[in-house]
Amino acid sequence: DLTASFHDHTFQTPLMNASGVYCYTTEELDNLLASKAGTLVTKSATINYRAGNPEPRYRNLALGSINSMGLPNEGLAYYLDYVLKKQADPTVPTLFLSVAGISMAEDLDMLSTIDQSDFNGLTELNLSCPNVPGKPQVAYDFEATEKMLAAAFERFHKPLGVKLPPYFDLTQFDIVAQILNQYPLAYINTINSIGNGLYIDVDSETVAIKPKGGFGGLGGAYVLPTALANVHAFRQRLNPEIAIIGTGGIENGADVFAHLLAGADLVQVGTQLMKDGPDVFTRLAAELADIMNAKGYHKLADFKGKLKTL
Ligand code: ORO
Structure with a gap:
């Protein structure tokens, strides 16, 4: 039984896409709904359509991926319209809607629009896009993060989560958790790609992607231990009411199991979904079930968050 409880919701599996991967168009979103993913999140939206950065802007690598997409998206109305249509269908699970404004004002504007809509799913505020030239990742600026959350919760009354960048120093986890614990967050999603x-490529003596002279967010196997550290460090520090989505480096069922063991309630798949398409969820669900059977676990709660130390 792979049923996952999350906030006020349950999903058939703990698996979903990571925002940005396979979620730009309604066709891709429909394919995710038809897959073994328990739910989905839409591409981080800005108010208006954005073309994003020049191509090539994504490369699969032997150990993962590098991207500098620059938030290409169809605009908030496109994704809000999609989730509103789907929520009328009782067979569709609760969906996640992601927003990533280029400024705090744009974030707040989008949150107000969502608040005033009939959307009854979960909203994810992306504070960690590393790829808009000239724009820092908000959640590395602790003062800006606190201001953002204070302003967000003044006008937003629906379940809200935040997408965080990876942190590396244990004092950063202490500071960020102390900020997050002051707000009625539904969840955090950790990690975004490891920025920059x-x-x-030594043969050609060149970088792999065009934007920003080749600097870009890392995903895949490169980031798994960093992702697990962020999931676990936040699970040790956050109020128990704040759920955690673990994202980063999932290639197989054992990686899903590790994220859940570290304390994730749901997990998201980016690079491997890019490489394999939505069928990846069939394989991951089967591999997770095999590991659970071999260990004698019947449900996720049997091991979730129960990582042992030496
Ligand atoms: N890429 C990422 O790795 N994370 C984001 O949040 C956004 C992008 C992008 O659009 O470039």
């Missing part, structure tokens, strides 16, 4: 990696 640089992949170099």
